[in-house]
Amino acid sequence: MRQPKASKFWVSRTSKFGEVVRKLRKSVFKTADDKELFIYVQQAFSPAADESMGDLFDHFCSGSSLVLYCGEAEAYG
Structure with missing residues (x-):
């Protein structure tokens, strides 16, 4: 897998997890639609698309x- 242009991104607390996934997918693959990208928090779970980044930060920073x-x-069955 190619590395994204940047390894750190700043996002708003009100941003939804799904929006961040789309941005990362576009950064890695140059398009938002052609490949699947699996994103995990603490290498353990993938949050729902409508989860706010602020809530994720508060619980898992x-x-x-x-x-x-x-x-x-996909890391898990």
Whole structure:
């Protein structure tokens, strides 16, 4: 998998997880529609698309960052 142009992104607390996934997909694959990209919080779960980034940050931040992991294949059955 190609690396995104930037490894850090700033997003608003009110942004939805689905919006962030679309932006990351476009950054990695140069288009938002041609391939699947799986995003996980703490390498453990993929939040619902309508989950706010602020809520995710409040519950799962590491220091001052929310770390997301990306992959082209689903990690869990």
